[in-house]
């Protein structure tokens with residue numbers, strides 16, 4: 085199994101003496117739990133050998149200025165009872181409850197529960213780093229290493245949780261944005277050290293797993309994301325921090341995770357730590373003062389939902405029912421380098437949209453669209469840019485399961501079965517079913533005008 089090689093450098097801590105878990109003959113002992121779960125992630129040979137305690141005091145001494153100054157405690161994150169003693173295969177109560185509740189008719193209920201847990205844990209790490217970036221000010225903003233630490237850290241945590249929680253399958257496959265190449269180069273030692281410490285601290289603080297990553301384990305876990313995807317089998321698709329520029333600015337970003345099954349997106353979750361739980365309407369992505377931190381999720385045929393990242397009952401969501409463009413608003417990339425704002429302006433004008441664009445970073449746009457905060461999403465990268473599947477897989481299913489339509493600029497469905505790229509040569513548009521025909525017409529007219537202007541002869 086790929087995971088075995090990938091995690092060879094990681095170590096497992098057995099639960100501390102005096103664990104409260106059932107050790108009767110009929111139930112697996114905590115050590116057996118640890119061993120079973122470790123075997124699933126390829127750690128079995130290490131399970132009985134490591135009894136190392138996390139060197140917390142050393143971590144604090146070595147902490148670079150952009151890492152959290154205090155060990156993050158995540159007070160709102162629900163832990164299993166006696167979390168520090170939890171054996172690795174123990175499934176936290178909240179996860180079991182989510183899995184059971186969602187299980188009614190949902191063939192991917194267990195995968196959905198695992199995906200939600202994975203992005204929630206990754207979001208905790210990202211929030212801690214973003215808070216520190218903002219507190220440390222201008223100097224850190226020029227330095228991209230904090231976002232690098234959070235990007236890799238998020239990917240490792242998602243991979244860990246999926247391996248521990250999602251139903252075991254013959255092989256684990258993940259198509260993710262990051263790989264370990266840069267971290268293996270000379271000069272990357274410090275950043276690798278920082279990632280290792282941050283990931284281990286986050287795991288300890290969460291308390292669900294008794295796992296400790298060595299540096300080699302970190303590198304191998306990152307490379308779990310090197311799958312090429314494709315039309316057959318199951319593949320997780322991850323953007324560990326979508327909207328890295330927004331993340332650095334202190335604005336919107338998302339942890340976006342989807343599952344492909346036989347080339348189709350069947351499940352998607354979007355953790356949006358800076359998005360208000362209430363509608364953002366025309367606030368340009370800002371908070372309306374509500375609770376902040378939204379978790380969107382969708383499974384094929386089962387609709388889309390939103391809940392608080394801190395944990396709240398999921399609520400069904402649906403796209404806007406506005407069918408008159410005069411009352412519509414549209415989302416687009418915050419960064420002009422990522423989408424042609426002049427073209428989207430011309431599309432909106434042709435359609436008759438009156439409201440100014442709502443510019444937000446990342447797939448948070450798909451989440452906001454899915455719950456009806458706006459009516460249209462337009463994305464038109466500059467010529468030559470190749471769309472990656474992790475930038476759209478989770479967001480697109482959240483929108484389609486909320487009743488919307490997501491297509492390329494010619495009206496074709498997005499095809500996630502071709503590997504790591506979407507292979508589109510135009511843009512991506514999304515809206516409700518009523519508006520799509522007139523939106524497509526406006527898009528095609530605007531594109532034609534643009535190309536005529538570029539080559540008038």
Ligand SMILES: Nc1ncnc2c1ncn2[C@@H]1O[C@H](COP(=O)(O)OS(=O)(=O)O)[C@@H](OP(=O)(O)O)[C@H]1O
Pocket residue numbers: 261323325326327328329330416417418419420421422423444445446447465466469472475
């Ligand atoms: N040149 C160019 N053109 C188009 N798109 C690009 C380009 N460069 C990057 N990217 C991808 O855009 C992702 C960020 O999402 P958005 O473009 O929707 O948001 S925003 O522009 O940051 O506001 C961003 O995601 P992350 O890299 O994960 O941050 C990229 O995948």
Ligand SMILES: [Mg+2]
Pocket residue numbers: 323325326327474475
């Ligand atoms: Mg991205």
